[in-house]
Amino acid sequence: MTSTSFDVEKIRKDFPIFSRELPDGRPLVYLDSGNSSQKPNQVIDVMREHLALHYSNVGRAMHVLGAESTDAYEGARDKIAGFIGAPSRDEVIFTKNASEALNLLAYSFGNPANTDPRFTIGPGDEIVVSEMEHHSNIVPWQMLAQRTGATLKWFGVTDEGRLDYDPALITERTKIVSITHQSNVLGTVNPVAAVAARAHEAGALIAVDASQSVPHHPVNVAGLDADFVVFTGHKMVGPSGIGVLWGRGELLEAMPPFLGGGEMIEAVWMDRSTYAPIPHKFEAGTPPIVEAIGLGAAADYLTEVGLDAVEAHERTLTAYALEALREVPRLRLIGPDTLEERGATVSFTLEGIHPHDVGQILDDHFGVAVRVGHHCARPLHLRFGIPATTRASFYLYNTTGEIDALVRGLHHVQKVFA
Amino acid sequence: MIGESMYQELILEHYKHPQGRGLREPYDAEVHHVNPTCGDEITLRVKVGDAGKILDVSYEGQGCSISQAAASVLHELTTGSTVEETLSVVDEFTRLMQGRGKIEADEEVLGDAVAFAGVAKFPARVKCALLSWMAYKDAVVRSAER
Ligand SMILES: Cc1ncc(COP(=O)(O)O)c(C=O)c1O
Secondary structure (H helix, E strand, O other), X not given: OOOOOOOHHHHHHOOHHHHOEOHHHOEOEEOEOOOOOOOOHHHHHHHHHXXXXXXXXXXXXXOHHHHHHHHHHHHHHHHHHHHOOOOOHHHEEEEOOHHXXXXXXXXXXXXXXXXXXXXXXXXXXXXXXXXXXXXXHOHHHHHHHHHHOOEEEEEEEOOOOOEEXXXXXXXXXXXXXXXXXXXXXXXXXXXXXXXXXXXXHOOOEEEEEOOOOXXXXXXXXHHHOOOEEEEEHHHOOOOOOOEEEEEOHHHHHHOOOOOOOOOOEEEEOOOOEEEOOOOHHHOOOOOOHHHHHHHHHHHHHHHHHOHHHHHHHHHHHHHHHHHHHHOOOOEEEEXXXXXXXXXXXXXXXXXXXXXXXXXXXXXXXXXXXXXXXOOOOHHHHHHOOOOOEEEXXXXXOOOHHHHHHHHHHHHHHHHHOO | XXXXXXXXXXHHHHHHOOOOEEOXXXXXXXXXXXXXXXXXXXXXXXXXXXXXXXXXXXXXXXXXXXXXXXXXXXXHHHOOOEHHHHHHHHHHHHHHHOOOOOOOOOHXXXXXXXXXXHHHHOHHHHHHHHHHHHHHHHHHHHHHHO
C-alpha cells in the first residue's frame, strides 16, 4: 500500500524490536514514536562498538582512547551540524534533551552577570509562547517570568487546531518568542518563518522547538530564520540522554554560561573563572559521550534513508489514518483533518470512553501501543475542554496494516463500552 | 487477553450506571483528590450520623472507567455501614490493589469490590482504582476532626 520507492519492510528489519512479540504472542504495533522512537541496529552497533573498543573520557585525556573518544564525540557534532544545516559546528550544543536545551536558553535571560541587552529582561518585557506547546516549552518561560517580573503571553489555538497567529501579539517589548515547529498532539506544522520574521521586525529573538519536526522532515536551521532550535535525540531513532541546542554563533557567544564545571572553563582562580568558547562553554562536566555518538549515527541513518522519503512515507500513512479514522463512529479528531501543514501525529477522543481505557484495551488485546493522557500539553487539552486524548504517532517503520490494527482495536473498544 | 480480566462486567456496569453520583447536602466533610499522572479527579462528601453510621457518600468526578466505577462501588459499600466497618473495607481494598495481582481477595469483606482484583496487575491503573477510596478515607478523617 505504501509508496514503492520506500521499502518499509526493509526498514523494519533494521529495528530489532520488531522481531519480538509481546506476552501472549501479541504482535507489537508501535504507534508511539511521538513519545519516543525505536532504534535501528545502525545506532545500537555504533554505540556498542564505542563502549567496547574506544571508550574513554573526552577532551581531557592524553592517550589513544582519549583521542578516539574525542574524535567520535566531536565527529557526532559535525554530523548533527550537517544534518540541520548549521552554518558552524560550534553552534551545536549537546544537552541532555530538548527540555534541558530550553531551560539553558531560558536561564540565559535576566542573568545579572550578563549585560548584553538582547538577554536582559524585567518587568514590562514580554515572553511569547503558544497554547499548543509541550510543557517543556511553557514551564521554563513561566519560571523566567517569575524570576524577572516579565510577562508571559501566548498565541491561542483555533478550533481546527491551528496556531491562532496574531502578529500584533509580538511587540517591541517582546524579548523572546518560543514556539513549536510541529505540535506533539495536533500534528500541526506552524508557520515558523512568518513568526520569525515578525519577531525580528520587533527586535525579539525566536526559538523553535523542533523536537517533533527534526525527526520527520528535512529541517534546515538557516532556512527557518530562527535564532535557536532545540530537539531531542530519542525521538529521531537516537538514544535518550542526548539533545541539541542550536543557536546563532554570535548569540551563543553573548549568552552567559548555564551550568558550571569541568570542560566549560578557560581558566579558574579561587574567586573567578573565564569560560571556554562555544560550544564547550555550555557543556559542563563529562557529557553523554556514547549518546552523542549514537545521535550522530541516528543522523547518518536518517540521511541514508532520506528524510524526503521518510516525510513522503509518513504522509501516506497520515492520509490513510485520517481516512480510516473518519469511519470510526463518535470519534472526534483533535487537530487538522487535512494533510496540509501537518505531520504524522493523530490525536482523538472517543465519545463516552476515557483515553486510558482506550489505551489499555488497545495494548492488552491488540498490542497496539499508543499514548493516552495530555501528552505534556495540558493547556492545549484545557483549550479543547477535554482532560485527555488518545494519540497515534507514526514514523518511518510504520505500515498501513498497523493503522488497520488500530482501527480494529478502536471498534473493539467501542464494543466493550457499548 | 489480559485486558478482559480487568474490565469485568461489574466494573463496566458501575461505569455506565454509577450509583450515588452527584454532590449532596448535608455533609460533614468534602475533599478533592486528583491523580496528577492522568488528570482523573474526584470531589467527595461524607455525612456521618449517630454511632458513626455513614449516612451518605456523594461524589462528582471525571476519569477512566476504573476510577469512576470504583467510586460507584465505594458508595454502595460504605453507605449504611459504620465508619469503623468501612475503614476496614478500605484497608482490604488497598491491600488488594497494592498486591500486584498476587493477593487473594477477601470476598467476605470486599463484596462487589473484588471485581477490581484484575486491576492490581496493572501498576499504572492502581491509582485510578484507589483515587475515590483514598478520598473517602481522607473525608472520614476530616469529618471526625470537626
Ligand atoms: C514538542 C516537544 N517538545 C519538547 C519535548 C521534550 O523532549 P524531552 O523530554 O526529550 O526533553 C517533547 C517530547 O516529549 C516534545 O514533543
